[in-house]
Amino acid sequence: xxxxxxxxxxxxxxxxxxxxxxxxxxxxxxxxxxxxxxxxxxxxxxxxxxxxxxxxxxxxxxxxxxxxxxxxxxxxxxxxxxxxxxxxxxxxxxxxxxxxxxxxxxxxxxxxxxxxxxxxxxxxxxxxxxxxxxxxxxxxxxxxxxxxxxxxxxxxxxxxxxxxxxxxxxxxxxxxxxxxxxxxxxxxxxxxxxxxxxxxxxxxxxxxxxxxxxxxxxxxxxxxxxxxxxxxxxxxxxxxxxxxxxxxxxxxxxxxxxxxxxxxxxxxxxxxxxxxxxxxxxxxxxxxxxxxxxxxxxxxxxxxxxxxxxxxxxxxxxxxxxxxxxxxxxxxxxxxxxxxxxxxxxxxxxxxxxxxxxxxxxxxxxxxxxxxxxxxxxxxxxxxxxxxxxxxxxxxxxxxxxxxxxxxxxxxxxxxxxxxxxxxxxxxxxxxxxxxxxxxxxxxxxxxxxxxxxxxxxxxxxxxxxxxxxxxxxxxxxxxxxxxxxxxxxxxxxxxxxxxxxxxxxx
Numbered sequence: 120x121x122x123x124x125x126x127x128x129x130x131x132x133x134x135x136x137x138x139x140x141x142x143x144x145x146x147x148x149x150x151x152x153x154x155x156x157x158x159x160x161x162x163x164x165x166x167x168x169x170x171x172x173x174x175x176x177x178x179x180x181x182x183x184x185x186x187x188x189x190x191x192x193x194x195x196x197x198x199x200x201x202x203x204x205x206x207x208x209x210x211x212x213x214x215x216x217x218x219x220x221x222x223x224x225x226x227x228x229x230x231x232x233x234x235x236x237x238x239x240x241x242x243x244x245x246x247x248x249x250x251x252x253x254x255x256x257x258x259x260x261x262x263x264x265x266x267x268x269x270x271x272x273x274x275x276x277x278x279x280x281x282x283x284x285x286x287x288x289x290x291x292x293x294x295x296x297x298x299x300x301x302x303x304x305x306x307x308x309x310x311x312x313x314x315x316x317x318x319x320x321x322x323x324x325x326x327x328x329x330x331x332x333x334x335x336x337x338x339x340x341x342x343x344x345x346x347x348x349x350x351x352x353x354x355x356x357x358x359x360x361x362x363x364x365x366x367x368x369x370x371x372x373x374x375x376x377x378x379x380x381x382x383x384x385x386x387x388x389x390x391x392x393x394x395x396x397x398x399x400x401x402x403x404x405x406x407x408x409x410x411x412x413x414x415x416x417x418x419x420x421x422x423x424x425x426x427x428x429x430x431x432x433x434x435x436x437x438x439x440x441x442x443x444x445x446x447x448x449x450x451x452x453x454x455x456x457x458x459x460x461x462x463x464x465x466x467x468x469x470x471x472x473x474x475x476x477x478x479x480x481x482x483x484x485x486x487x488x489x490x491x492x493x494x495x496x497x498x499x500x501x502x503x504x505x506x507x508x509x510x511x512x513x514x515x516x517x518x519x520x521x522x523x524x525x526x527x528x529x530x531x532x533x534x535x536x537x538x539x540x541x542x543x544x545x546x547x548x549x550x551x552x553x554x555x556x557x558x559x560x561x562x563x564x565x566x567x568x569x570x571x572x573x574x575x576x577x578x579x580x581x582x583x584x585x586x587x588x589x590x591x592x593x594x595x596x597x598x599x600x601x602x603x604x605x606x607x608x609x610x611x612x613x614x615x616x617x618x619x620x621x622x623x624x625x626x
């Protein structure tokens with residue numbers, strides 16, 4: 120069959136017509152046209168082909184949204200519009216968007232609102248000079264600062280997104296939240312307007328009259344005043360600082376807890392508390408640390424380190440702070456070390472109290488009793504009180520030990536060194552006199568009360584106050600059975616040799 124040229128032309132025209140109809144039909148399905156009503160309408164060819172000028176009570180409808188304005192230009196071919204004066208967009212029962220100017224693209228459903236912009240969604244109001252809002256996905260976006268009002272909170276940032284379906288704001292750059300009780304400064308923050316929870320990403324500060332909080336990740340419930348802070352998190356109050364990998368804080372109740380790498384710093388007393396877990400109560404003031412718990416009192420030349428299973432800090436009835444250490448307590452200071460079952464330190468009288476099998480080491484001396492008090496002045500040991508089964512031992516050599524035993528003892532220090540011991544009740548001594556480095560014998564004595572003076576850590580003189588009974592034996596004639604007093608225990612293996620030894624426990 121032969122097809123003529125005229126038939127070919129007719130066939131080509133029919134095909135093009137059918138293809139054009141197909142394109143028009145499918146495009147119409149994909150791009151819903153914007154509908155409108157207005158009291159006045161006129162065509163304006165100066166603006167463009169198909170442009171219509173609409174005046175008075177102008178209303179556009181598209182995709183379930185209504186747009187109102189005083190006047191507008193509608194571009195039929197482009198399916199877009201420019202609206203002027205008293206612009207108002209309403210979508211559903213919650214979204215209300217106002218401005219002086221609107222450009223809307225019906226193909227992308229993107230509304231660009233400018234000048235005196237106000238977006239109201241439920242209990243949240245956004246104010247800005249420029250806002251782009253996607254009516255298809257219900258997301259608003261601004262890049263030139265905005266103020267958000269939500270109940271008692273005033274939020275401001277340079278850039279942000281608002282997801283109206285999920286009630287979530289994403290703020291970026293110079294984020295500030297002002298609340299009557301605090302102010303939040305953040306680099307990046309997500310805020311749920313329904314739950315009123317703020318999520319932080321980047322350096323964040325929470326400032327109030329009572330404290331200052333910093334973190335680089337976390338969340339804050341502005342409704343309940345509860346927060347959890349992570350990454351370089353810390354909290355500063357009037358008299359102390361708290362650090363930790365994770366900080367949980369309830370502002371209304373004053374309760375907080377910290378986990379991992381916990382530090383509590385008391386600058387007034389130069390006291391630091393460390394641990395793996397801590398709890399803190401503001402009223403009444405109380406804190407507790409566990410997990411490698413460590414108490415450090417800093418001194419100008421030396422510091423005191425105390426480790427225990429649990430450390431507690433509280434305020435006594437007179438308003439003074441006190442520190443308590445429970446179970447497996449060890450302490451280290453350059454000129455004094457110790458161990459006991461439990462210990463307390465009072466800011467009121469600067470006394471350290473050791474309970475249950477306490478042992479102290481000072482220079483070459485080992486001190487033990489049922490109960491020991493260490494009295495300090497300007498953070499230096501001034502005197503030690505030993506009550507019940509008091510015993511002081513020093514090693515003369517590997518087989519010879521100087522010993523002082525009594526009911527109660529009072530040890531006096533000068534320049535950090537033991538220089539006098541008062542023994543009250545049931546006094547007994549065994550000591551080895553020394554002449555220029557050579558032991559000349561062994562002195563065994565008993566007396567109800569004794570006064571022992573030391574020079575450079577060595578026994579220099581003993582004064583027997585009541586009913587003395589003393590014998591000086593040559594070494595070769597000394598009775599072996601009498602050279603070790605009852606209840607003698609040499610515990611040098613338990614003595615911490617450095618500050619890290621406080622974490623090692625020996626029975």
